Amino acid sequence: MHATYLRLDILVWDSNRTVIRAARRKLARSALRDPAKRDARKRFYREMLRHHADAQRLMAQFRL
Numbered sequence: 001m002h003a004t005y006l007r008l009d010i011l012v013w014d015s016n017r018t019v020i021r022a023a024r025r026k027l028a029r030s031a032l033r034d035p036a037k038r039d040a041r042k043r044f045y046r047e048m049l050r051h052h053a054d055a056q057r058l059m060a061q062f063r064l
Helices: 002-006 016-026 029-033 035-062
Strands: none
Touching (some): 002 035, 016 035
16 A cells, blocks of 8 residues: 555655645546445545655655
């Protein structure tokens, strides 16, 4: 999933909303509309936000 996060084409200091919007663009239309896949979408968004928070933490730690 980290590779997917890297392909979102976002910056580390972008907001969480920007991450969600970019992640949404990566999903297929059928996945966005299917109510049965709602839990999978939520897990995907949460995973992208977790990777984003990790990247922000690394930037702060190493002051890049």
